[in-house]
Amino acid sequence: MLLKKAMRKILNSCKKTTELIDIKAMTSLSFKNRVQLYLHKTMCKTCSAYEHQSKLIDSSVMRWIETKTKPNTESSQKRKKKILEDISKS
Amino acid sequence: MKTDPTNSKISVENWVNDYSDALFQWAFYKTSSKETAEDLVQDTFLAAYKKIDSFKGNSQPKTWLFSILNNKIIDYYRLRAKTSKKTVSLTEHQGRELSNGFFNEAGDWKDTAINPIWNEDQELLDNPKFNTVMQSCMDDLPLKWKHAVTSKYLTDKNAKAICQDLSISVSNYWQIIHRAKLVLKKCLETNWV
Numbered sequence: 464m465l466l467k468k469a470m471r472k473i474l475n476s477c478k479k480t481t482e483l484i485d486i487k488a489m490t491s492l493s494f495k496n497r498v499q500l501y502l503h504k505t506m507c508k509t510c511s512a513y514e515h516q517s518k519l520i521d522s523s524v525m526r527w528i529e530t531k532t533k534p535n536t537e538s539s540q541k542r543k544k545k546i547l548e549d550i551s552k553s
Numbered sequence: 554m555k556t557d558p559t560n561s562k563i564s565v566e567n568w569v570n571d572y573s574d575a576l577f578q579w580a581f582y583k584t585s586s587k588e589t590a591e592d593l594v595q596d597t598f599l600a601a602y603k604k605i606d607s608f609k610g611n612s613q614p615k616t617w618l619f620s621i622l623n624n625k626i627i628d629y630y631r632l633r634a635k636t637s638k639k640t641v642s643l644t645e646h647q648g649r650e651l652s653n654g655f656f657n658e659a660g661d662w663k664d665t666a667i668n669p670i671w672n673e674d675q676e677l678l679d680n681p682k683f684n685t686v687m688q689s690c691m692d693d694l695p696l697k698w699k700h701a702v703t704s705k706y707l708t709d710k711n712a713k714a715i716c717q718d719l720s721i722s723v724s725n726y727w728q729i730i731h732r733a734k735l736v737l738k739k740c741l742e743t744n745w746v
Contacts, residue, residue, distance in 0.1 A: 476660025478653075485731035489712065512667040519674055520734050521706075523741070526678055527687040528706050531587050532578050539574055542591060546569050546598045550562070553599060
């Protein structure tokens with residue numbers, strides 16, 4: 464029990480670890496955090512899996528935004544057509 | 554300066570072709586909603602067409618159109634603040650509770666099982682249903698979070714500029730992105746059948 468407590472202090476909770484995983488994707492972590500993250504992941508499958516999921520969520524959001532804003536696609540042509548129709552009506 | 558109506562129509566038509574994509578992207582970045590962005594761009598061109606006489610030609614058409622659009626965006630947010638909140642997105646408090654809900658008091662996963670939807674990466678992304686689910690998950694996010702997420706992926710702005718836009722600190726921004734990702738995880742795991 465005491466060992467477990469000590470380990471948690473060193474290796475962080477899963478909650479803290481997921482936070483570090485997401486922050487690592489945006490900026491660089493301190494050396495201490497990098498070591499903690501590495502050790503935690505070797506011992507915790509769910510957090511390792513979260514790192515993969517977090518990356519997949521990145522690609523998902525990216526994909527979603529691309530389909531929304533990509534210029535010169537069908538939707539862009541449709542938008543242009545609609546605007547032009549409205550102008551000629553006014 | 555009086556412009557010939559046919560001429561003004563032609564120049565606005567050209568502007569639609571040249572600038573509507575850029576205007577749309579900006580409006581989408583500002584409102585995080587495809588439909589709203591489309592409406593705002595539409596209104597922008599209509600307004601431009603109606604008051605083309607006031608376009609002196611001493612600024613670039615693009616600049617002029619963007620200034621009209623920015624006013625439309627401000628109007629949109631003013632109106633939205635006045636009319637009651639119709640959106641059903643989560644409040645920030647609910648979002649925080651939802652993201653905390655993954656963990657017990659000690660900070661360990663409540664459920665250590667790994668959901669199998671994440672194993673089939675490519676199938677997940679290529680599934681035609683994917684965008685519909687993603688759309689509703691993004692709409693669920695608290696508005697500020699959605700804005701932070703959209704800014705992060707849509708623009709090449711750095712974190713500092715985004716934070717200034719949202720008037721939050723950088724560490725707050727990291728927290729928001731982290732929590733938003735947990736909420737998206739939850740939403741995708743629930744709605745992906």
